[in-house]
Amino acid sequence: MGKYDCLKLDNQICFPLYACSKGIVKAYKPFLDEIGLTYTQYIAMMVLWEHGEISSKELGNCLYLDSGTLTPVLKTLESKGLITRARSHEDERNLIVALTNSGLALRDRAVDVPAKMSACSSLSQEDAAELYRILRELMKSFA
């Protein structure tokens, strides 16, 4: 037990988390390339597919992203014709993001992505459920 053992990469909990996160996002890439989205664009579209219409603020809360990240992502999705960006009539400060027909149609091409991803994972059902539970628990630390 050396004085500096706590600084070894193998003894960190954060590093495998960081590495796995990057690894999974990279694993998504070939599937997301097929539908022309990046991972960040994909999770933004997932929220829109579920909610149909949402303010930029709420979207940022769902994804844990601030306007510095979200603004260029939403402008890109708009330029792809998948969403519309418009100020709210009730409160001009709010930006309302909504799906276009093209954006809604993309859902049918995205619906296979989760299954393709699960097929790549080496986790058992139990470990996946356990991982999900622990990560949810861990997220409370930042909320």
Next chain:
Amino acid sequence: MGKYDCLKLDNQICFPLYACSKGIVKAYKPFLDEIGLTYTQYIAMMVLWEHGEISSKELGNCLYLDSGTLTPVLKTLESKGLITRARSHEDERNLIVALTNSGLALRDRAVDVPAKMSACSSLSQEDAAELYRILRELMKSFA
């Protein structure tokens, strides 16, 4: 059970992983600010503290980072006076990264960081160990 339930953010395993990874890196920031490192610089220094001297290639393998990311990080660490960068005499293609005295001395100021971080986590010992085990398992999918 809707046709598109698999596309809900709440049903993804990747998203909590991605969110937790970002959350933890952000939680490190105040502690790493005290020693003047970013998270990426910190994990690079951890490898050097453990190995003392390593090629850029090996360092990239340890951290799962390619030269596009690593080159500017190492140049920054060099400009801070923490490391040296020099071509190998045996093989001029290899870049050998080594600690300076200043870089080695920084370890004594970094040694408290892991404990400060654990104090921020809401995980039990058991869950932390379980998380570690599952993430290691998951990483096999990308290796």
Next chain:
DNA sequence: TTGCAATCGATTGAGTACAATTAAATTGTA
């Protein structure tokens, strides 16, 4: 030994990501 494939770091470009600041709109208050 000469030519070619492989290796390695550096560079470039696109896309995140976050902190800090700015500007516009709204709300609360005197």
Next chain:
DNA sequence: TACAATTTAATTGTACTCAATCGATTGCAA
């Protein structure tokens, strides 16, 4: 009603991340 405080998206600056490519070096085989 003026005006301060708050809220929100956008902008700016710094840093990370990866894919693709390039140039130099090395190793191997004809």
